Amino acid sequence: MSITTSYDVAVIGGGPGGYVAALRAAQSGAKVCLIEKQDLGGTCLNVGCIPTKTFYKAAHLLNEIKGSAELGIKVEKTNFDMPRLVSYKNGVVAKLVQGVAYLLKKNNVTVIKGVASFADKNTLEVKTAQSATRINAKNIIIAAGSSNAKPPIEGIDGKNVIDSTQALSLEKLPGEIVVIGGGVIGAELACIFNSFGAKVTVLEMLPAIVNGVDHECQAYLAKSMIAQGISLLTNSKVLAIKDKDGRKQIDYECGERKSNIFADVVLVAIGRAPNSAQLGLEKGGVESKKGWIKVNSAMQTSVPNIYAIGDALGEQMFAHAAYEEAEVAVQNILGNPCKMKYSSVPKAVFTNPEIGCVGLSEKEAKDKGYDVAVATFPLHGNGRALIDGGEGFVKIVSERKYHEILGIHIVGPSATELTGEVSLAITSELRLEDLAAAIHAHPTISEAVKEAALLAMGRQIHC
């Protein structure tokens, strides 16, 4: 075993959590190393946010083209070229990954390739195919992220059964796809592949899709997806995936009723699993639950000098949550105590239509005992949404007496983009009055946010 090098901070994982933590710590003058077993950028850049959003862009463009005749633009024939899109996506990913490598280098972060595992609370062992080294660190940040979970379903390892990662590098557009799991990732990919022209069916075990967002958003999205031709089978549990005549047969039960459907490809999107098996958490003394690492609000694990952030916590599995957790962990390491606040982490769902939510859902607010007032402003009252041919709504959940904004839930064009304003409002503890007092440009969809705030106070203009 070679000589040990010492660092102030060692970061495990080069995804959004890890690289931001490494940059922040290095910028503050710490001696930092980052250990990554695969590609810098992690899930987000390589097989998550960025690739899916590249696909989303293509899907959106196809939808625009479909609707363009009404605006006087007739497109005779569209040719969708899957390999071409995949190579475009690979180009975008490569550029961004290089960008991360450049930033780390510029900020003097030592990037080490290999699999990291704990030897003790201050020592990491880094293994590559050829060698093993030891690293000593005063503080360690675990940002090992998550991977696609694999449910114990018969036939899950069969041919043409893919996960989200493989779906983003398909060589050919399948004719029919069954998506198992109607969570954020499943719903996004279902909408995307439907727009590409595949016949899509979603099988979801729970009564609703995209759980975790406000129930009206869920219902609106489900309705829209059905209207686009996607088959949505909720309360449906997959029993087995079989091969039949060169195609896939999916057996499922819906209540008492057992049934099956056929497809060319089965896309499994039933959730994420922690990347903790290789970490040797027990040697570091780090507590976890089913592999998800336990932390306090300072992002500190059960071992004071070991922090954990990002998907590895199984908390809010968004890249922007990982960014903020990275910031909190590093500030605490630098001796500036601060806490992670989850109350205004936006939920951005890139389905068709998009969903953007920040704060409490109507149900959560009621469960917390607030005297809740709900105002829903429909986007058909918004000029820009009408021009764009989009529908949806802005729903504000507020507290009746003090006009505290508890949550804002948006479905429709630009919904994810609008989370910026909403997050600012909730983070800054603005009240309905403040949101309504801000002048919003016309004609923009953001005007609907102001209108909803006015509506919540009973002072709506365009409704």
Added chain:
Amino acid sequence: MPTELLMPRVQPAMQDGMIVKWLKKEGDQIKKGEVVVEITSEKASCEVETFHDGILYKILANPGDVIPVNNPLAIIQLAGDKPEDFPGLETVKPVPIIVVEGKQIQVTSETPNGNGKIKASPLARCLAAEHGVDLASLIGSGPGGRIIKQDVLQYHQSHPTVAKQAPAMQQQDDKRIPLSIIRRETTRRLQLSKDNVIPVTSVTEINLTGLLDLYKSCKELWRDVYKTNLTLNAFFIKAVALSLKRHELLNSTLDSDAIVIKGSINIGLAMNIDDQLYVPVIRNSDTITVLEIAQRVSLFAQKAKDKQLTLDDMSGGTFTITNVGPFDVQFSTPVIAYPQVGILGIGTINVRPVYQGDDIVKQSLCYVSLTYDHRVIDGAPAAGFRKTLKELLEKPFVLLN
């Protein structure tokens, strides 16, 4: 548009005020700058002027009513107002008011906080107003020290107001005395001191035999020549002021990141007049003579008896003296008037036999207790201050220079 006359915030900590007397009645013409109503807050009265020409349309609060700051006292009909403007009064915009009490104070919508505006989220402001929490007494935990909802709620929970007390707690036999404005303000200030200050008290014995002789010889002379009622307190004030000049750490306040040594030495003297505590401030006590101090002290005592003390008379203190001797108290541990960092308690003067060498002599002795904020002052500087004070009071002729 009709406009409202609001309860002004006469000084930063003020939360509400009581109507003393209306000088105008409904229907009266009022002119910009005219005094309309007298109010009282904390320990002083002041007069409220209007900012507008118009008619006093409606009086909303009666003498004796306690009205929170920035809440309406009356509605003023402006020159151009039409009668139909009046039913929907909730749209009325608060206007600034000028308050007269010797000095003019501009009331701003923002609460002043020592050297700047208070940073608080809109929701925190709204909750603070609702719960009667003074934002100036909070430390913000939000970004950049901003006061957020949680700070207000936490403070409110740990400082329950009278209104919050559950009626179930009331028992048939208990008598409830509603808190007067002054009592409420005193409670708040004491709480502020308890929450912020880490007090330490140390007591020293001082031989006042010489001072008493000097005092007796001056008293009659000054009464006849200067028409001034000399008290021992005038000497104490002077001695403390000179000691503070030499030990300036005791004449300071603590900021978040610095100790601020005050530019002048302004000594508050606690006075009990008609069972009411007043603390008028003798400004620049170090630069004026004992005679001038004595003159100011007796003027303040007279003003307090006549209920004429102004807020100005009682603000700006940098150190406080409380002479509890007359109440037959040997020594006390008084509470520091936050944000000051020190207070001196003077006990009863006792005549005792004391060994001087082998002789037993008669001496007038007195325990003097210094309570100081340990966050700012350690034991050694406090001891230095006490030593200087003792020297000055035991060689009192220096004080007359």
